[in-house]
Amino acid sequence: MSELRFDGVRVRFGTGRSGMVAVDGVDLVVPSGQVVGLVGESGSGKSTLARAAVGLAPVSDGRITLDGVALSHGGRGRSERPVQMVFQDPYSSLDPRMTIGDSVAEAIPRRALRGSAARRAEVVRLLDLVGLEAGRADAYPGQLSGGQRQRVALARALAGRPEVIIADEITSALDVSIQGTVLNLVRDLQRQLNLSMLFISHNLAVVRYVSDVIAVMYLGRIVEHGPAEDVLGSPRHPYTRDLLAAAPDADVDNLTRIESDPVLRAIADAEPADPHHPPAGCRYHPRCPVGPLVLPERSDCLTVEPGMDHPNHAACHYATEMLTARGLGDPRL
Amino acid sequence: MTTATATPGALRGVVESPWVGFVLRRLRRLLISLLVLVTAAFFMIHLIPGDPVRASLGATAPQELVEARREALGLNDPIWQQYVDYLRNLVTGDWGSSMTTDVDVSQIIADRLPATVEIAAYAFVLIMLVSVPVGVLMAALTRGGRGRRTELAFTSSSVVIAAIPDFLLAVGLVYVFGVSLGWVPVAGKSTVESYLLPVLALAIGPTAVLSRLVRVEMLTVLDADYIRTARAKRLPARWIYLRHALPNAVTTTLTVGGLLLGGLVAGTVLVENVLAWPGLGSTIVSSILSKDYPVVQGIVLVYGVGVLVINLVVDVALALLDPRSTIRES
């Protein structure tokens, strides 16, 4: 029903030399009723992209549209906010001085429901939807656990009658034993309400569990995206492979495979790039195990920025021929 | 994000050194503040309801005298003309003359300024010498909830002392040392002993405030993770206090110390009046009371510039002491 579309979105913070382009020309579609998982490391711009979609970050170029209509955030003209967001930290995302019932009620569009009785009933319905008893409406956030707060945050997002929900690292502040219940809830709600969803996480396994489509971001750009099984099953961008190899997965013992090749090792130990000064050419080349630092003949990576016209829309010049790289013993490659 | 922003700043060469940007920013702010100050001083006279000259000379003064004085002060020119003249005169050192005594304002300031600077400087040195060691010591004794009695004694006594305004302290000191004990002269500037009362009156309050602040700041720093790291290195306690904690507490201490110094400049106004100290402070009050506006204008400017210079010095000192400050400012 609702499709969230990013067209060449660019977000720039600051001006002049201290300025930084956090999101640089991102095209991404969140198809109706589907979950798009967005992964990347800190500084990749994934949270900025999410904040741009709800108007918390300035879009300096490009368009964000919902079903073809540009999203407007400034005006008070429309009381319904079709894109809602759930934040990472459940301890700062709820006003400590407001009962959770009030917090949820506040997010119900004023035009949608008039009368306090109707609004109260709606709050009860929403709390029930996220598995919280109606009696909890009078509790303050301080009386709830992290997992319960995240449920409240979900209820508040749903109160805005959204067509798209953006979930920004919503489980990373939670203990593992709680994480599962929140993920299950997110999945149930998404299927039950047929929501479109942009699900952001640094944890590939979590993203894999909830997402239909996966997009990988690196230094402000999407470097690979496609159906989850393609991106994870046959990753084409070396960064996606790196992420997969680093994924916390007890089945594979990564650390026993210490590379003996000094060049590869130096690359594996390279520092993350600086978003203020993205490298020329392919932005990933200083860390790329199949790039110009390992294979000198691949000098085009140093100067030419790869397009997305490769399998899995991977932004890599060698997306189709990476398998020939030396010294890579990862069974997934 | 901050991590990433920090790295390249240092990697780039001297050309793009953060210092250049820091100095430029700081100069710009100083200039803007100066302009605001001068403009405020200029408009001070024009914002006074009614005719300042008439108010100054009194209702009985003949109209011709008022007119003549207005003309001499340029008050009949258009306002922008007056403003430009004012700026030009300031730069050339012509700060006008007193409406009551006709002495040059710059002359009055030159006569009175040294006495004020003297007591402010001595008081500042005294404050720093006492409050930093006391604050560090108190932090060491009361951290982590120990020494609750010491903490209570220190906190309550410093609160009480800090609640006494400096002019009342001056009165109290006059009573104790001057009237009761007769050790020192109660007013005026004469012998070395005559400095004792004004300097003490100025220093005692800020010392209480600053030593409290040093303690609180030290306690915060002692809670920091890097202090735990230092403890994990099994460094001696004294070393941890002096080498790891104090440098990190110095930022706030110095910032507030600078504000205190600026405040000291203002504090001299009251203390000088109590003790009849022949500085700028007693002059500005008598000038306000006698509506001698050019003198007031001049002294306000001097005080303002003094405060701005102190702020500048503090900022530069902070930048030198704290490796993060130049970058944090941007």
Place this chain on the structure above:
Amino acid sequence: MQVFTGVERPEGLSRWRAGGGRKWAAGLGRWGQALRSPLGATAATLLGLVLLLAILGPILWGDRADAIDTSSLSQGSSSAHWLGTDSLGRDIFYRVLVATRLSVALALLATAIGVATGVLLGAAPWLLGRRVGRFAVATINVAVAFPALLLVLFFAVIFGVGIRGAVLAVGLGMAPYYARVTSTLVAGVSGRDYIAAARIAGLGRMRILLRHILPNIGEPLIVNATLGAGGALLAFAGLSFLGLGVQAPSYDWGLLLNEGLNGIYVSPAGALAPGVTIVLAGLAFNLAGEVVAKKVGLRTANVRTASAYGPVPAAAVDEARPASDKDTAPVLAVEDLHVTVTGPAGPVTPVRGVSFTIGRGEAVGLVGESGSGKSLTALAVAQLIEAPGRVDARRLEFQGTDLLHTRGRAKGIGRLLGTSLGVVFQDPTTSLNPTMRIGRQLGEVVRRHLGKSRGEARARAVDRLRAARVPAPERRAHQYPHEFSGGMRQRAMIAMAMMGDPALIVADEPTTALDVTVQRQVLRLLEEIRAQKQVAVLLISHDITVVGQVCDRVMVMYAGRVVEDLPSSELRTEARHPYTRALLAAVPGMAADRDRPLTIIPGRPVDPAHFPPGCAFADRCPLADDHCRAAHPPLATDGAGRRVACWHAGEPLPVVTEDNVGVGEAS
């Protein structure tokens, strides 16, 4: 830019007060609690007295204070006139009492003007948006740079000498400070996610300001205003004293002081009495503000020394590991470790009876959820628990040296721990001293403990940085921590742990703050060090998969006890404790079935202040029966050295999903 939060303020008379207002938390109960402390009671009494006097003073003694007695002009204190008389023969004592109303009323009025103007100015950046807001902030910054008294004098010139002028002058002189406080507080709160959520929900800026921001900055504002009233009182007294404020025939304390000072030789009481009342009234406001600030702001101020933890109960069942490895003395031996810390409601013991040994070059992982006591165990082992926290154990030996009964005071112990035990903390950003160059921070260890020269220490630091795979170590050693990236900082921490000749590195969640790719680098580094130098590693983590990857052995902690201890190679197959198995199942792996709900652990972790009598995991355990709830299972060791504390160890588990247990955690 200097930013002041909390309760620092100029008092109009060149004073700044440092309050501890840092964490402003919700909770109205503490206001009442504040009144019950001795300091709070004093403040409340004083303030009540001052306000009462302000209301009743003129009504009761107004006439007597104005009565002119020409027969006794300018007299000292006597039985008829306690504080003597002034130049018109009026009784100074009654004049001081009556002056309370004018002094306090003017101070409050000026404070109201100052706070209102300041809050309006300070909230302007939020209401007007970025560009206009920046201008407002710049204006505030320029104005706040000038001492309040200077502003007061400036406004006094403009508004003229007298009450009206003085009120406006003092009020406006305070305004920049409150503008600064308000804008700082607003900026702090407006960055929080609930403000972002309110904006997404479509609330207007004004509405957000009133509903979300002001309620959350109300407490510090009120505290500041209370302190400000004290300051205004003093400022007013100063102005009147100078003759710029209240004019005769009206009188306030400042004016009385001015009159009294002239006769200080004849009648010192006449000068001192108004002075004392000024101080007392100022103190009343200040104390009230301080007390509230302290109670509301500094939650840690309530920490009290723990009541002595009794001797380790003999009934603590945990069995120590059998002394099987006598031949190779363990690097670390811990028996029946208890750690007691102060909680909000008295001492709690989150670690209760932990026993383990670590052999040379062995990597042991300690896993658990938040509150399980794993980090406290690590800190206790590293001897970093400070009073009022307490460490008790039957045995705590490092490299064969008893740590327990020396408490690190002896110089030899400090040197042993400093050089042989390295510690790596979770957050490398806050764990390195920001004002010290990396090289010096590293070099300290060998300089202090091994007496090396500055040059030797530096060379060693560079060498260790290189070993920790920090590129260009010579240059890096000369840099400050903020010039390092997160991963590099953690490498520097590891290099620091290797400065001596470590036998054990305790790493407390060393990768939690890092990205996955960086996490892998850091873990690989630890693994290399262990392999090359035979350094034992105690790795604390909440992530059982991370520990499984790096360590030889995994210990799982729950509610302050080790519940299972087994080789990590057997983690997937041989785990017998239901909690260990649940933890493993709850982590979505890369092979998890997307069409089935994730396995969950119902319920919540146990609060260390309320441990249940039996097995602490019983309430969340699908195998639990009455015996589990009544009796705590001992940590039993099997023939192969594996340990488990469960009455039903190894029994098959029913599948736990939300379908058959309900949403346990939610309600």
